[in-house]
Structures are given as C-alpha cells and as structure tokens.
Amino acid sequence: MFSLVWFIAIKWLSQTILRQKHVRLPGYIRESCLELNDLYQVATCRAALKNQAFVLTEQPGFSGLYCSATLSLRRIIVRRLFLLLLAGAVLGTSTVPVNAQNTAQPPAPAVADPYANNAAPGATQFPLAAPSGIDSNALDSAPAEAANQGMFKPSTWQYGTRFDPPADSLIWNPVKLKLMQGGKVTGGTLFNSTDPAVYCAMANAGYDFIWTEMQHDARDWGVAARMWRTCPAARAVPGVRVAYTDEREIQHALDSGALVIVVPTIDTVEEAIDARNWTYFPPLGRRSNGGGQAFDAAMWGGVPGGYRNTANDNIVLILMIETLEGLQNAAEIAKVAGVSAIFAASGDLANFTGYRQGDADYERAINIVHDAAINAGVRLCGPLAWRDRPDFTCFQAGSETAAIARGVAEELGPLTNTQAIPEAGPFARSP
Numbered sequence: 001m002f003s004l005v006w007f008i009a010i011k012w013l014s015q016t017i018l019r020q021k022h023v024r025l026p027g028y029i030r031e032s033c034l035e036l037n038d039l040y041q042v043a044t045c046r047a048a049l050k051n052q053a054f055v056l057t058e059q060p061g062f063s064g065l066y067c068s069a070t071l072s073l074r075r076i077i078v079r080r081l082f083l084l085l086l087a088g089a090v091l092g093t094s095t096v097p098v099n100a101q102n103t104a105q106p107p108a109p110a111v112a113d114p115y116a117n118n119a120a121p122g123a124t125q126f127p128l129a130a131p132s133g134i135d136s137n138a139l140d141s142a143p144a145e146a147a148n149q150g151m152f153k154p155s156t157w158q159y160g161t162r163f164d165p166p167a168d169s170l171i172w173n174p175v176k177l178k179l180m181q182g183g184k185v186t187g188g189t190l191f192n193s194t195d196p197a198v199y200c201a202m203a204n205a206g207y208d209f210i211w212t213e214m215q216h217d218a219r220d221w222g223v224a225a226r227m228w229r230t231c232p233a234a235r236a237v238p239g240v241r242v243a244y245t246d247e248r249e250i251q252h253a254l255d256s257g258a259l260v261i262v263v264p265t266i267d268t269v270e271e272a273i274d275a276r277n278w279t280y281f282p283p284l285g286r287r288s289n290g291g292g293q294a295f296d297a298a299m300w301g302g303v304p305g306g307y308r309n310t311a312n313d314n315i316v317l318i319l320m321i322e323t324l325e326g327l328q329n330a331a332e333i334a335k336v337a338g339v340s341a342i343f344a345a346s347g348d349l350a351n352f353t354g355y356r357q358g359d360a361d362y363e364r365a366i367n368i369v370h371d372a373a374i375n376a377g378v379r380l381c382g383p384l385a386w387r388d389r390p391d392f393t394c395f396q397a398g399s400e401t402a403a404i405a406r407g408v409a410e411e412l413g414p415l416t417n418t419q420a421i422p423e424a425g426p427f428a429r430s431p
Helices: 001-019 027-033 039-051 073-101 174-181 195-201 222-230 247-255 269-277 307-314 324-334 346-353 360-375 400-415
Strands: 054-058 063-072 184-190 209-213 237-241 260-262 317-323 341-344 380-383 394-401
Touching: 054 247, 063 174, 174 184, 174 237, 174 317, 184 195, 195 209, 195 222, 195 400, 209 222, 209 260, 209 394, 222 237, 247 260, 247 269, 260 269, 269 317, 269 324, 317 324, 324 341, 324 346, 324 360, 341 360, 341 394, 346 360, 360 380, 394 400
Parallel strands: 184 209, 184 394, 209 237, 237 260, 260 317, 317 341, 341 380, 380 394
Antiparallel strands: 054 063
C-alpha cells in the first residue's frame, strides 16, 4: 500500500517536471491571453501573468503570439513537494503497523546467479579468499583441499560435480526421448507468423516440436521468446533454426527456452564444434550460464533435477548439411560430440549441386549424408516427404499457411473451392 502511494506520488511529480501541464487561469487573465496581434496585448498579458506568478510561453503556428499560461515550474514543484511530504508523514504512521503484520514475503524468482539471493549481505565469510592486497600465488598453487593441484592448466582441469544431474534424473524433453527411442520426430514450421495464438495452435496440432524459422524470416528474438512463453506446456516443444553458427544466435534461442536447435550450412568440423559449444553448458560446451526465461519456473526452471544441471541431457542439436563443403566433411561433422542428428537439406543440396531429386548426382549427395549419420550413430533428418526413405527418423514439416490450406481442404472435402463465379467484377474468372 505504502509503495503504491509513493509510486503514484512520484509519477505525479515527474509529470510536472517533464511536462509543464497547462492549468486553468482566472477568468480575467484568461480573457487577456488570447491570440495576440499587437504589442499592447502582449504587454497586458505579460503584466497579468507576472502578477499571478505565471509564465508566458510563445507557440508557433499562429498569426501572432499565443499566450499559453502555465504555472511557474518552480512554484508547482515546491507546492507538490510540500503535499508529498505531508501525505508521506500521514501514510507512514498508518502503514507501518500493516507492514509489520505482513512479514511473510513471497519467494524470490529463480535466477541463474546463485549469489543473487544472499540472505546476509555484508556478513558472508570467505575463508579461502586471497588476503587483501596480497598476491596469493593462485596460478601456481592451490588450496590443500582443491581437486586440481599444481600449476593451473585448462587442458588438465578436472571439472567439478556441482552441476551433475541427479543420479536418478530422467529425460524430460519429449523430442530427445523420442529420438533415443528410435521414433520418428516431426517439426512443424512456423515460418512468418508472430502471433502467439498461431504458434500455440501449431504447438498443439500434433507435431513433436515447432521449427521456428529464424534463418529466412525477419522476426526478432523478442517475438520468438514471447510466443514460446505463451504456451510452454503445449504438446510440441519450442525449437528453432537459427541464422548461422553464432554464439549470440544460439544463446538467445536457448535462454529464451528453445529445446531443439537447428543450425544451417555447417561446412566444417570447426563450425560443428562451435555450434556444439554454444549449445551446451560446460564441460561439453561453452554456453554461458547467464539466465533468461528458460530458467523461469513458468518454463523449465522447475524440471526434475533443475534446468542448469539437466539441460545438456535434454537439448537436441541438429546440424544441416547443405553445401559441397558440408558433404565433403559430413562424416566428421556427424561424429562431433553432442550432435543429435544431421539434416540432409533437400532444397539447398539441389541449390548447391545443380541437380534435383531423382538425378543420380543429387541422390549421391543425399546418400553421403545418410552414410555419415549411420556411421556416427546419430539420427538422420530431412523433409517430411522423405518419411518413408530408409533410415530417416526426423523431419521438417510444412509451414503454418500450408497447414491451414491442408486442414481446410480436409475439412471441406468435396466442398473445397466451390465458390460461385460472377460474370463481372473483381471475382470474375478470366476466360
């Protein structure tokens, strides 16, 4: 209550400071401050305003000057500060007992930083901290109880157990679970919609995940995040094709809640390692533990074992083979630790090879991706049209607009496209 009153009061005062509000003048001043066309009227207006502690503002756009009377800013602020102090004194004495009765505070929201909720700031002890102003020689020697002894070397560092998943933790991402079980996974493509209602309808339509298109669409990450958090418990989990192998792209996707990451145009093993590094937390990758809505209880903050400790076991990483260089390195790309599946990009493999499906050279390219997947023991993905092709077990389905067209055609059956055809007007058919 007290905070609300002060919020309203401060907003009231800030409006005064930022915008000198027009006030209603006494009648005799108002009458003398109309449109001014000669020096006598200007002088009269100025004199009247001066006597009443008003100030003159001259606005353009009139044939002469226009006297818009506003209270002196200093006078307004002084008056309102006095009223605020008086109200604060009265409300302060009346609201303290109320606050004393409501000692129970809601729990702080879950955040990624474990130090954010320090219960005793200023009183925490740091027994292993370096003494003030003294070189502790930490680069060459470690505390006696440290697991990593001797000179500090990243290459020999033994990663700790603080972020290990619980021994009895289960897979909570249904897409990861289905891939592990050998099932066929489908992703519905949300190509250009930014409406959370459309996203949620797609997510509850029957797909395993939603392929939110961020490579070929101009939407931004704020829009994608808003759609994903609208219905996190939908049947299909949020997934995304990022624009390229980039820490910012992949970090935004994951921190916003994506559970399936699709990375296009992987040409080299180095690019595959980069994609892996930005997708997974240490020790497998280099993902920063910076927070985001994925950590919120409304999304994945309440999953069994905790999001940070179980994310690496639940994220699905799919790398797309689309170019001649990608084909050449596909076998090694598929073997990079952390890769869940590789995707034979039907459209761009045609684009980069110069052949189409059915041509011998095209089919050879697809078989190169096939061989890389089965030899590395990862899943093989492609367009939904290849759901009966040998060894393909994950698929990109059509867009939201295509799904609407198919759904309407199925619903209407023989009544589809049976509109009347006028002989004239915009709806007439050309002969």
